Amino acid sequence: MKYIAIIGFGVVGGGIAAVLEENHAAITAAVGDTVELKYILDLRDFPDSPWGDRVVHTIDPIVNDPDVALVCETMGGSHPALEYTMQLLSAGKSVVTSNKEVVANFGDRMLACAAEHGVNYLFEASVGGGIPVIRSMLTSLAGDNICRIDGILNGTTNYILTRMRDEGSDYAEVLADAQKLGYAERDPSADVDGIDAQRKIIILTALASGKLIPAEKVYAETMRTITAEDMAGAKKCGGAVKLIGSARISDKEAALFVAPRIVPDACQLSHIDDVYNGIAVTTPLLGDVLYYGRGAGRFPTASAVAADVCAVLSGAAMKEKRPVFTVTSEGVIDFDEIWFDYYVRFADTVDEEVLASLADTVKKLDEKEFVVGKMGKKALEQLWDKLGVKPVSVIRILD
Amino acid sequence: MKYIAIIGFGVVGGGIAAVLEENHAAITAAVGDTVELKYILDLRDFPDSPWGDRVVHTIDPIVNDPDVALVCETMGGSHPALEYTMQLLSAGKSVVTSNKEVVANFGDRMLACAAEHGVNYLFEASVGGGIPVIRSMLTSLAGDNICRIDGILNGTTNYILTRMRDEGSDYAEVLADAQKLGYAERDPSADVDGIDAQRKIIILTALASGKLIPAEKVYAETMRTITAEDMAGAKKCGGAVKLIGSARISDKEAALFVAPRIVPDACQLSHIDDVYNGIAVTTPLLGDVLYYGRGAGRFPTASAVAADVCAVLSGAAMKEKRPVFTVTSEGVIDFDEIWFDYYVRFADTVDEEVLASLADTVKKLDEKEFVVGKMGKKALEQLWDKLGVKPVSVIRILD
Numbered sequence: 001m002k003y004i005a006i007i008g009f010g011v012v013g014g015g016i017a018a019v020l021e022e023n024h025a026a027i028t029a030a031v032g033d034t035v036e037l038k039y040i041l042d043l044r045d046f047p048d049s050p051w052g053d054r055v056v057h058t059i060d061p062i063v064n065d066p067d068v069a070l071v072c073e074t075m076g077g078s079h080p081a082l083e084y085t086m087q088l089l090s091a092g093k094s095v096v097t098s099n100k101e102v103v104a105n106f107g108d109r110m111l112a113c114a115a116e117h118g119v120n121y122l123f124e125a126s127v128g129g130g131i132p133v134i135r136s137m138l139t140s141l142a143g144d145n146i147c148r149i150d151g152i153l154n155g156t157t158n159y160i161l162t163r164m165r166d167e168g169s170d171y172a173e174v175l176a177d178a179q180k181l182g183y184a185e186r187d188p189s190a191d192v193d194g195i196d197a198q199r200k201i202i203i204l205t206a207l208a209s210g211k212l213i214p215a216e217k218v219y220a221e222t223m224r225t226i227t228a229e230d231m232a233g234a235k236k237c238g239g240a241v242k243l244i245g246s247a248r249i250s251d252k253e254a255a256l257f258v259a260p261r262i263v264p265d266a267c268q269l270s271h272i273d274d275v276y277n278g279i280a281v282t283t284p285l286l287g288d289v290l291y292y293g294r295g296a297g298r299f300p301t302a303s304a305v306a307a308d309v310c311a312v313l314s315g316a317a318m319k320e321k322r323p324v325f326t327v328t329s330e331g332v333i334d335f336d337e338i339w340f341d342y343y344v345r346f347a348d349t350v351d352e353e354v355l356a357s358l359a360d361t362v363k364k365l366d367e368k369e370f371v372v373g374k375m376g377k378k379a380l381e382q383l384w385d386k387l388g389v390k391p392v393s394v395i396r397i398l399d
Numbered sequence: 400m401k402y403i404a405i406i407g408f409g410v411v412g413g414g415i416a417a418v419l420e421e422n423h424a425a426i427t428a429a430v431g432d433t434v435e436l437k438y439i440l441d442l443r444d445f446p447d448s449p450w451g452d453r454v455v456h457t458i459d460p461i462v463n464d465p466d467v468a469l470v471c472e473t474m475g476g477s478h479p480a481l482e483y484t485m486q487l488l489s490a491g492k493s494v495v496t497s498n499k500e501v502v503a504n505f506g507d508r509m510l511a512c513a514a515e516h517g518v519n520y521l522f523e524a525s526v527g528g529g530i531p532v533i534r535s536m537l538t539s540l541a542g543d544n545i546c547r548i549d550g551i552l553n554g555t556t557n558y559i560l561t562r563m564r565d566e567g568s569d570y571a572e573v574l575a576d577a578q579k580l581g582y583a584e585r586d587p588s589a590d591v592d593g594i595d596a597q598r599k600i601i602i603l604t605a606l607a608s609g610k611l612i613p614a615e616k617v618y619a620e621t622m623r624t625i626t627a628e629d630m631a632g633a634k635k636c637g638g639a640v641k642l643i644g645s646a647r648i649s650d651k652e653a654a655l656f657v658a659p660r661i662v663p664d665a666c667q668l669s670h671i672d673d674v675y676n677g678i679a680v681t682t683p684l685l686g687d688v689l690y691y692g693r694g695a696g697r698f699p700t701a702s703a704v705a706a707d708v709c710a711v712l713s714g715a716a717m718k719e720k721r722p723v724f725t726v727t728s729e730g731v732i733d734f735d736e737i738w739f740d741y742y743v744r745f746a747d748t749v750d751e752e753v754l755a756s757l758a759d760t761v762k763k764l765d766e767k768e769f770v771v772g773k774m775g776k777k778a779l780e781q782l783w784d785k786l787g788v789k790p791v792s793v794i795r796i797l798d
Contacts (some may be wrong), residue, residue, distance in 0.1 A: 020686060023542050030541035030720045090632035124539065130685040134540030139538070139715065140523065140531030143422050143705040268691055269672040285418060285702035286529040290691035292667055303684035306542040316538065316718035321429050321709075 001311045002031065003067040005039035007059070007084060008075030009046065012098050015302030016072050016309075017051050018265070023306065030310040030397035037066060041084075059084050063091045066125040070312050073097040080301050082106055089113040089121060094317075096308035098125035098301050104199035108212045110326040115324070120317045122308040127153065127200045128277045130300025132295040132307065137207050138321045141283060149247040149389040150398065153200040153258075154182050155275035155295040156191040157223055157243045161260075165231045165240055168362035171224060183275065194220035194243065194258035196384050201245030204279070205256050212325040219257040219335035227343065230393055236365040237343050237397065241265040242272075244398060248333075260307050261398040262343050268292075271397070341373030341399060342380065344391040351387065358383050371397065401430065402466040404438035406458070406473030406483060411497050414701030415471050416450050422705065429709040437467060437659065440483075440670070451623065458483050469711050470585045471704050472496040473631070481505055487511040488520060493716075495707035497524035497700050503598035507724040508612050514723070519716040521707040524597045526552065527676045529699025530692040534719070536606050540682060540718045542654065545607035547681035548646040548795065552599040552657075553714075554674035554694040555583050555590040556622055558657075561672040564630045564639055570623060582674065593619035593642060593657035600644035603678070605656050608648050611724040613730075618656040618734035625659050628672030628744065629645045629792050635764040636742050636796065638663040643797060647732075654732040661742050666767045667691075668711040740798060743790040750786065757782050770796065 006013045014107070020027065020037055026035050039054055039062045046052045059080075062068055071088050073095055075081040081102050087097050090113060097103065102110065103123045114121035124134045137146065152158050154177065155380040163174045175192070178184035190196050198220040206212045223243045234241045239262045247256040263270040268290050272278035277295025280288050292299040311317040341361075346368045355370065356362045372383070383389045403419075404421045405412045415557025417425065419436055427433050438453055438461045445451045461467055473481040473495055480501050484494050489512060496502065501509065513520035523533045527550070536545065553558050555577065562573045564730040572589070576585035587624050589595050605611045622642045633640045638661045646655040662669040671677035679687050693699040710716040718761050738761070745767045754769065756762045761769040771782070783789045 019542070023544065023684070027542040066680065087506040131688060132535045135539050136531045136535055139710060140534050140703070140706045143418070143426040143709045144702055145422065145425055261463075268670060269666075271667060283702070285422070285705075286692050287699065288691075289530060290689075292689035292691065294686050299684040303543055303682070304539070305630075306684075307539045310542045311538060314718050314720070316715050319488055319713050319715035319718050321713070 002033050002035050002069050003038040004035060004070045004072065004309065005041065005068050006037065006063045006072045006074060007062070008073065009040050009042040009067055009241055010074065011218070011298045012301045012305065013040070013072065013074040015298040016074065016305050019299070019302045019306050023189055027306065027310060031313040033313065035309065038065070050222060051083045059087060063087050064216060069094055070094045070096065072309065073099055074305065075099065076101070078102055078105060079355070085110055086113055089119055092119055094120040094312045096122045096312060100126040100199045100203060102217065104202045107203065107206060108327050111325055112379065115322065120312045123203070124308050125301045125304035127203050128279055128291065129295040130292065130303045131277060131279065131291045131295065132304070133279050133291045133306065134207060134310065137281065141281065142321045142399055144283040144285050146281055146283050147249055147280060149204050149208065149243050149279065150199070151204070151270060151279035151341040152242050152269055152272050152277050153197040153245045153279070153295070154191055154243060155277055156188065158273065158277070159183050159275045161223065161226070161241055163245065164226070164228060168228050168231070169308050170228050171226060187213060188238060192224050193222040196244060197245040197258040201247055201256050201258060201340060203252055205249060206245040206325045207323055208247070209254055210324055210326055211254055211326045213254065213256060213332055214327065214329060219327045221257070221259040223260045227393070230395060232371055233343055233345055233365070233393065234262045236369060237262050237371060240270045241395065242269060244269070253331040253333055255338055257335050259396055260397050263398045267398060285321055294347060326392065336377040339374045339376050340396040341371055342349070343369070343371055343395045343397060345369045345393040346391045348389070350389055401432050401468050402437040403434060403469045403471065403708065404440065404461045404467050405436065405471045405473060406440040406461070407472065408439045408441040409473065410697045411700045411704065412439070412471065412473040414697040415473065415704050418464055418698070418701045418705050426705065426709060430712040432712065434708065434712060437464070441707045444609050444691055455767045458486060462486050463698065465690060467492055469495065469708060471491045471497055473704070474498065475500070477501055477504060477700060478739045484509055485512055491516050491518055491521040491624065493733050495521045495704055497526040497704055498675060499595070499598045499602060503601045503614065506602065506605060507726050509723060510724055514721065521710060521716060522602070523707050524700045524703035526602050527678055527690065527692065528694040528696060529702045530676060530690045530694065532678050532690045532701070533606060534706070534710065535690065537720045537722065540680065543682040545680055545682050546648050548607065549668060549680035550603070550644050551641050551668055551671050551676050551744060552596040552598070552678070553590055553642060553696070555587065555677060557672065557676070558582050558674045560622065560625070560640055560642065563625070563627060567627050567630070569627050570625060572676055577603055586600045586626065591623050592621045596642060596644040600655050600657060604646040604648065604653055605724045606722055607646065609723055609725055611726045612653065612655060612727060612731055613726065616728045616731050618658070620658040623657045623758070624686055626792070629794060632742055632744055632764070632792065633661045633794070636661050636770060638796070639669045641668060643668070652730040652732055656734050658795055660795050662797045666797060669722050670725065716750065720771055735776040738775050739772045739795040740770055742768070742770055742794045742796060744768045744792040747788070747791045749788055753786055757785055
């Protein structure tokens with residue numbers, strides 16, 4: 001018998017308790033032993049829950065119980081999740097989490113603490129919900145070098161962008177509806193301003209490179225500014241607008257950022273719609289591999305946590321490649337230095353000859369719409385100066 | 400230092416030797432030790448190869464060398480790959496393979512032999528080339544119950560079908576060109592008649608259910624009969640024709656088969672083109688998860704073998720869920736009993752009223768083209784009898 005605890009009994013935490021029961025046979029087979037939920041930490045009581053008798057209100061009984069081998073942290077937020085995790089790891093308990101905020105900001109400390117105390121800190125559920133991308137990167141791609149990642153990492157924004165494209169509606173209208181339907185939070189900033197995707201691309205980059213790059217070094221652009229006209233423009237480019245988290249990784253350098261991008265139809269990511277997530281990982285040997293599935297939700301996320309529970313309690317996680325994260329900004333390429341192709345739309349017609357003479361490549365889509373490239377931010381601004389007019393919309397194209 | 404051998408030094412075997420050298424640092428980190436290629440078994444000599452001095456012509460030196468911990472079997476074909484694998488496993492050496500023929504036909508014996516001798520038998524490269532689907536099923540999905548698999552499992556046929564769709568060409572024409580380009584074999588039967596995909600869906604079903612179902616119980620339909628008109632018909636249905644390997648799995652039953660299917664545009668698989676493979680796996684918790692990538696080729700396949708090498712030599716594979724396959728036909732649902740929706744095309748107009756009165760649902764696409772469903776083979780044949788005319792084309796639609 002292996003004993004575990006859940007700290008934070010919300011949507012995901014409750015899902016894990018249900019999954020442990022529902023998938024008892026499969027989990028027992030994977031672990032090689034039965035798994036028993038001994039404690040649930042929450043501020044609330046759950047008198048009507050079948051696990052109501054296991055609820056505690058402080059972390060101490062869990063930390064002090066030598067029977068507890070593993071704790072699922074599904075509290076969310078940095079504090080006190082961070083402090084509890086440190087306490088638990090220091091007490092020799094493995095922790096598995098869905099908490100991307102803690103992993104993206106403090107993953108280095110958590111992993112070091114776990115290594116020091118001979119336990120595991122796993123976080124499959126922190127990126128892509130139920131999509132099994134993290135373990136795959138650490139095992140199946142372990143013998144290779146990941147050089148590129150592009151992902152639709154946030155389901156809420158993908159839902160909004162999909163409806164904008166399909167209905168020709170504007171952002172505000174679809175957001176309001178998404179909020180009504182419970183797909184978007186009342187304050188949608190973390191999703192629509194790219195903060196959630198920023199955390200996830202930070203985690204994925206750290207897995208690929210070992211570098212945990214501070215959020216302030218990772219450019220994140222909102223998708224609030226995308227309009228129905230932009231969607232129509234993307235279609236003229238042969239693509240669709242998606243909020244993409246990207247990383248380009250080499251031995252010495254890393255470029256990572258989140259921005260709305262026009263994704264060409266030929267790219268698998270352009271066909272990933274609604275609340276689904278997709279993560280494309282590139283290595284020299286494999287070319288592109290893409291993982292696709294539900295990026296959030298009670299059961300997909302609980303499934304990822306359950307997989308981590310199995311990996312820890314079977315002993316496999318201790319033999320797999322255990323990541324080491326080092327906080328660093330070294331070798332991080334300034335976003336303004338990265339070259340892109342751009343979709344640009346002007347309010348009026350422009351002097352096409354001047355435009356063509358100033359950009360390396362220009363493709364006319366329409367009287368007022370063009371694709372220009374390849375250039376960085378400075379060259380782009382010089383272009384507007386020389387043209388004497390600024391476009392009303394500029395969207396980077398995924399290559 | 401861990402010593403390994405490669406048996407069968409062809410495209411994939413040679414790729415593994417190159418990958419071991421090229422990705423030395425990453426592999427050493429993943430294994431926790433250096434990996435050294437000690438023997439290459441092949442009938443030929445390779446005097447110009449950097450590994451030419453390691454070539455042997457019989458299996459004996461490898462079987463008898465206690466230093467060799469693991470052997471990569473990349474010979475292909477059943478014999479002598481099967482006998483060599485048994486010898487090696489019995490001598491206490493783990494075997495990792497890309498040989499789908501051996502896994503699909505004798506995987507039960509190989510896994511039992513490995514378990515008996517306390518070693519591993521892994522076969523990530525046997526399905527989907529470099530796509531990390533097998534380890535993911537055994538680890539990330541270990542705590543869940545896989546109930547459905549649908550995959551584009553063969554790159555050659557997907558390449559042919561993609562070109563037929565895009566160019567409006569007929570099968571024979573595109574095949575001839577694919578053969579010229581080296582994408583299809585001179586005798587393309589194994590690919591186009593679904594034999595290769597049949598082996599792969601057998602392996603995936605065994606991973607999900609433990610049941611290794613004999614090939615003669617697995618319906619496989621050729622895609623040679625698909626025409627340019629069928630492609631146009633698929634488009635009218637809002638989809639594309641793909642060769643799909645499918646499995647539906649429950650505790651007691653399994654239905655598995657390979658057939659050309661019309662895949663609706665809303666399904667991710669419809670957007671997987673050219674030589675790419677894609678495998679959608681469904682579980683109650685996750686919904687659909689899809690893995691996408693290059694299904695064949697020297698380096699993608701070598702990458703999958705290298706991942707298995709890392710899993711064995713790090714010790715992780717011994718802790719992961721080790722599959723047990725049992726050969727059985729019990730609970731295998733007869734293909735003729737499975738209900739589908741069908742695209743049907745007649746040479747002439749038909750009596751629509753009779754058609755509508757006989758099928759549960761009928762959707763008219765055109766004067767001579769309809770979607771009818773849901774029914775099994777017998778009901779479909781009765782339909783033609785009562786209509787008094789047989790269609791010139793019938794293609795099952797993926798739901």
